[in-house]
Amino acid sequence: MxxxxxxxxxxxxxxxxxxxxxxxxxxxxxxxxxxxxxxxxxxxxxxxxxxxxxxxxxxxxxxxxxxxxxGLFNVHSHLDLELPYPPLKIDFWGPAYRSLVAYRRAAEALNCGVTTIRNVGGADDFDLALKKAVSKNLLCAPNIIACGSILTAHGGHGYDTVGSIECTGKDEFMKETRKQLAKGVDMIKLCYTGGLAGAVESLEGKQITNEELAAVIETAHAAGKKVAAHLSSDQAIRESVELGLDSVEHAYHMTESTAKLMAEKGTYLIATLCVSNGVDYLQSLNCPIHQIEKSKEAGKTHMQSIQYAVQNNVKICCGTDLLPSDPIDGTNATVHEVELLTKAGLSPLQAIKAATFNSAELCGISHIxxxxxxxxxxxxxxxxxxxxxxxxxxxxxxxxxxxxxxxxxxxxxxxxRRFSVLQPGYEMEGGVFKKW
Ligand SMILES: [Zn+2]
Structure with missing residues (x-):
């Protein structure tokens, strides 16, 4: 000893x-x-x-x-994210290379002080593999909370992303939720509304029926697991929270009465302010014009929505939707998000709590x-x-x-010295390695 x-x-x-x-x-x-x-x-x-x-x-x-x-948490990450998105589920990587890329990115995140990552959807269950390897001490990387594959409606948000699973009807949603649970995911992730990446879909309205969402929530909760949902519009957030959803992702547009409802129900909010405040970064990655325009559009109401959440004591966590270590505004995405949370009105102490204790509670690991x-x-x-x-x-x-x-x-x-999974000369040092 x-x-x-x-x-x-x-x-x-x-x-x-x-x-x-x-x-x-x-x-x-x-x-x-x-x-x-x-x-x-x-x-x-x-x-x-x-x-x-x-x-x-x-x-x-x-x-x-x-x-x-x-250590900081980043509870909205996709470690296999490719920007700009490859169209129509074209998989340039394949499962083995995807796992290696994800590990390298996890290692970068750890070097940036991120000791836990919740991966909210990816392909080939790389997050479950990474979690297993980390928990057995085969690899040095952040703790991983794995969500497996994203569930979405047929043609819904992310339907054309590698790894997402399309469902229609409550039986299909239930069946796919059970399949995710059987693989050992920590949480279920679904897309309930349109998002910034889709070219034609709207941020308003919803793509999944309440009956379908209720089926996912009931199935996951029966297994003791939480459900996180990509949510853009006020109406969709309100209805999901009323149905017992655990974690609202993004909330680009939310009214104060919905924020009050979230606080009352104890629903977690992962603001991902980076996304609507990182237009320059998205441009530098040559993201398509519709995505840039939608980020700008979401940005008009996003900050105000999160301010309502802050003013009404919603439990806020730290997630970026970008890679945790992505260089943005002179720092990494995770630290930038914590800074943006203070712009939304959290005190520095509360913003640190969002990125640590609150996020651990969301992940069910605050006792560890x-x-x-x-x-x-x-x-x-x-x-x-x-x-x-x-x-x-x-x-x-x-x-x-x-x-x-x-x-x-x-x-x-x-x-x-910084640990050595990174090739010397290619460490994350204000610039990310782009040749994935
Ligand atoms: Zn996301």
Missing amino acids: KRTYLIHGRIVDGTGSPAIEDGMLVLEHIEEGYDKDFIYYCGTMDEELLKEAGENDNILDLKKEYTLLP TGSLKKGLMGDFIAVEGRPDENIADLRNLKMVAKNCRLIWSDVPGQKV
Whole structure:
């Protein structure tokens, strides 16, 4: 047994509690069982406890210059996303290459401080494979919450995306939900309305009947799993929330009364503000003009919708729809999203909570990770500065740890090189590797 003592650090524990100015985080490493490491202590500086430190233990003084916080979550990712979208389910990659690309992107996300990813739909069940490999410690990557394949209506949003499954009628939706559950998905993802990617579909109205959605929700809930839905319009959000949907994705257009209903029902909101605030980035990827125009159109009401959610205390989580590590506005998409949440009215402390504790709760893993407290698995980051006061300090990432193990660190006294799945010279350093 060995311990790491991170002393004199500022600590933001992710639950929304104010920062501890002179804090201490103690990690206990169980040599024979990598995934049994845990947080032994998290709280104010404890000199008595520090006296227990032995010769083999590791002590790092953060000199109150660094803030420790839980690793970030990105709960709306598609690690096999190809932009611009290949048309008509043309699969340029195939399952084996897709898995490798997804792993590389997951590794980049981890380097950016993202320690958990919820993959809300992809092809070939690569997310289930990745989750299995990570949970067996075969690979170093973020924790994965897998949704398997997206369910959509025939001709509905994403019908032409590789891996999506088209259904019509409550029996087909139920059958496909059961098939997803049998594969071991953590959550069901479906598309209920049109979106930004479709050339002809509208953001208004809906593509799935309430009877079909109710069948999916009943089937998933009976198995103890949540349902997340791509939702663009106010009417569709309201009806889905009334039917017991767990997580609303996007909410490009939502009224205040619907936001109030979400708060009342405890429905989670994943705003993906990056998408409607990243027009320049989409343009740089040569996305088709209709997608750019629709992003601009959605942008007109998106921020206001999320502001209603903030003002009415809806539980907000952090997701981007872009890759977690995509370079945008001088940082990565995940940090950019947290910053945008503060523009929607969350305080920096609340925005950090959205990207940590709330997201962990959504994923059903808040008893394991997503905050800093004794007994949790020890997924955390350190940034230089005070992100709970100035959210842009999240850009000053200096250390990433997962399962109490350092992934990399630039903190003086404990320098650890970024881990090496990435080809030297092709690391994520303000520019993403595009030749997938
Ligand atoms: Zn999405």
